[in-house]
Amino acid sequence: MPSLFRRADRSGLIAAGVALAACAGLVLYGVVDTGDSDGRPERRTPTASVTYQVSGQGTADITFQARSEAGKATVVxxxxxxxRRTxxxxxxxxxxxxxxLGENGGQARCTLAISGRYVQSATASGTFGRATCTGVLPTAPATAS
Structure with missing residues:
Protein backbone atom coordinates (compact mmCIF):
# COMPACT_ATOMS: atom_id res chain seq x y z
CA MET A 1 0.00 0.00 0.00
CA PRO A 2 2.85 2.48 0.51
CA SER A 3 3.35 2.76 -3.26
CA LEU A 4 -0.34 3.67 -3.71
CA PHE A 5 0.04 6.60 -1.28
CA ARG A 6 3.19 7.79 -3.05
CA ARG A 7 1.35 7.77 -6.38
CA ALA A 8 -1.53 9.73 -4.84
CA ASP A 9 0.89 12.26 -3.32
CA ARG A 10 2.69 12.67 -6.64
CA SER A 11 -0.52 13.13 -8.64
CA GLY A 12 -1.73 15.68 -6.07
CA LEU A 13 1.51 17.64 -6.44
CA ILE A 14 1.24 17.51 -10.22
CA ALA A 15 -2.39 18.73 -10.09
CA ALA A 16 -1.39 21.56 -7.73
CA GLY A 17 1.50 22.52 -10.03
CA VAL A 18 -0.80 22.63 -13.06
CA ALA A 19 -3.33 24.78 -11.17
CA LEU A 20 -0.56 27.13 -10.02
CA ALA A 21 0.79 27.45 -13.57
CA ALA A 22 -2.72 28.23 -14.88
CA CYS A 23 -3.18 30.94 -12.24
CA ALA A 24 0.22 32.45 -13.03
CA GLY A 25 -0.68 32.45 -16.73
CA LEU A 26 -3.94 34.30 -16.07
CA VAL A 27 -2.17 36.88 -13.91
CA LEU A 28 0.49 37.40 -16.57
CA TYR A 29 -2.21 37.77 -19.23
CA GLY A 30 -3.95 40.42 -17.10
CA VAL A 31 -0.72 42.39 -16.72
CA VAL A 32 0.30 42.15 -20.37
CA ASP A 33 -3.17 42.57 -21.93
CA THR A 34 -3.74 46.17 -23.03
CA GLY A 35 -7.49 45.74 -23.32
CA ASP A 36 -7.32 46.70 -26.99
CA SER A 37 -9.16 43.74 -28.47
CA ASP A 38 -9.78 45.14 -31.96
CA GLY A 39 -6.09 45.71 -32.76
CA ARG A 40 -6.55 49.39 -33.59
CA PRO A 41 -4.21 51.89 -31.94
CA GLU A 42 -5.61 54.12 -29.20
CA ARG A 43 -6.97 57.44 -30.48
CA ARG A 44 -4.96 60.29 -29.04
CA THR A 45 -6.10 63.89 -29.10
CA PRO A 46 -3.42 66.28 -30.40
CA THR A 47 -2.31 68.78 -27.75
CA ALA A 48 -0.12 71.85 -27.31
CA SER A 49 2.15 72.61 -24.37
CA VAL A 50 0.79 75.47 -22.26
CA THR A 51 2.59 77.10 -19.33
CA TYR A 52 0.60 78.97 -16.69
CA GLN A 53 2.48 81.18 -14.27
CA VAL A 54 1.32 83.31 -11.35
CA SER A 55 3.76 85.64 -9.64
CA GLY A 56 3.25 87.62 -6.46
CA GLN A 57 3.34 87.02 -2.74
CA GLY A 58 1.02 85.17 -0.43
CA THR A 59 -1.68 82.89 -1.84
CA ALA A 60 -4.34 82.93 -4.55
CA ASP A 61 -7.04 80.61 -5.85
CA ILE A 62 -5.98 79.51 -9.34
CA THR A 63 -8.23 77.96 -11.99
CA PHE A 64 -6.70 76.60 -15.19
CA GLN A 65 -7.45 74.32 -18.12
CA ALA A 66 -5.40 71.16 -18.60
CA ARG A 67 -5.84 67.94 -20.60
CA SER A 68 -9.66 67.77 -20.41
CA GLU A 69 -11.27 67.48 -23.85
CA ALA A 70 -14.56 68.54 -22.28
CA GLY A 71 -13.03 71.86 -21.18
CA LYS A 72 -13.19 71.09 -17.44
CA ALA A 73 -11.04 73.35 -15.31
CA THR A 74 -8.63 72.40 -12.54
CA VAL A 75 -8.82 74.49 -9.36
CA VAL A 76 -5.99 75.00 -6.88
CA ARG A 84 3.91 77.61 -12.25
CA ARG A 85 2.42 74.66 -14.15
CA THR A 86 3.06 73.33 -17.67
CA LEU A 101 -6.91 86.98 -4.39
CA GLY A 102 -8.26 86.51 -0.89
CA GLU A 103 -9.63 88.98 1.63
CA ASN A 104 -6.08 90.11 2.47
CA GLY A 105 -5.75 91.42 -1.09
CA GLY A 106 -2.30 92.09 -2.45
CA GLN A 107 -1.15 91.86 -6.03
CA ALA A 108 -0.54 88.91 -8.35
CA ARG A 109 0.18 88.59 -12.06
CA CYS A 110 -0.80 85.71 -14.35
CA THR A 111 1.01 84.87 -17.60
CA LEU A 112 0.18 82.35 -20.29
CA ALA A 113 2.66 80.81 -22.75
CA ILE A 114 1.79 78.44 -25.62
CA SER A 115 4.62 76.23 -26.87
CA GLY A 116 7.14 78.52 -25.13
CA ARG A 117 5.75 81.78 -26.61
CA TYR A 118 4.20 84.25 -24.15
CA VAL A 119 0.67 85.15 -25.22
CA GLN A 120 -0.91 87.21 -22.46
CA SER A 121 -0.49 88.56 -18.95
CA ALA A 122 -2.82 90.31 -16.51
CA THR A 123 -2.64 91.68 -12.97
CA ALA A 124 -5.03 91.26 -10.03
CA SER A 125 -4.86 93.61 -7.06
CA GLY A 126 -6.77 94.47 -3.92
CA THR A 127 -9.23 92.53 -1.82
CA PHE A 128 -10.63 89.60 -3.84
CA GLY A 129 -8.87 90.97 -6.94
CA ARG A 130 -9.25 88.92 -10.11
CA ALA A 131 -7.35 88.49 -13.37
CA THR A 132 -7.63 86.09 -16.30
CA CYS A 133 -5.19 85.19 -19.08
CA THR A 134 -6.46 83.35 -22.16
CA GLY A 135 -5.02 82.13 -25.43
CA VAL A 136 -6.07 80.42 -28.64
CA LEU A 137 -4.95 77.01 -29.85
CA PRO A 138 -5.36 75.87 -33.44
CA THR A 139 -8.01 73.23 -34.14
CA ALA A 140 -5.56 70.97 -36.00
CA PRO A 141 -1.84 70.22 -35.66
CA ALA A 142 0.51 72.42 -37.67
CA THR A 143 2.02 70.77 -40.75
CA ALA A 144 5.60 71.25 -41.84
CA SER A 145 6.07 72.96 -45.20
Missing part, protein backbone atom coordinates in the same frame (compact mmCIF):
# COMPACT_ATOMS: atom_id res chain seq x y z
CA UNK A 77 -7.23 76.64 -3.66
CA UNK A 78 -4.86 78.93 -1.71
CA UNK A 79 -1.85 78.17 -3.93
CA UNK A 80 1.41 79.54 -2.56
CA UNK A 81 2.88 82.16 -4.89
CA UNK A 82 4.90 82.15 -7.06
CA UNK A 83 3.21 79.22 -8.87
CA UNK A 87 0.30 71.10 -19.08
CA UNK A 88 -0.90 69.72 -22.40
CA UNK A 89 -4.17 71.23 -23.62
CA UNK A 90 -6.18 69.63 -26.47
CA UNK A 91 -6.06 71.56 -29.74
CA UNK A 92 -9.24 73.52 -30.33
CA UNK A 93 -9.64 74.36 -26.63
CA UNK A 94 -8.96 77.85 -25.27
CA UNK A 95 -6.29 77.62 -22.55
CA UNK A 96 -6.91 79.99 -19.66
CA UNK A 97 -5.74 80.71 -16.15
CA UNK A 98 -7.70 82.80 -13.65
CA UNK A 99 -6.51 84.08 -10.29
CA UNK A 100 -8.54 85.31 -7.36
Missing amino acids: KAAALPW VDVPLGQAPSVSIT
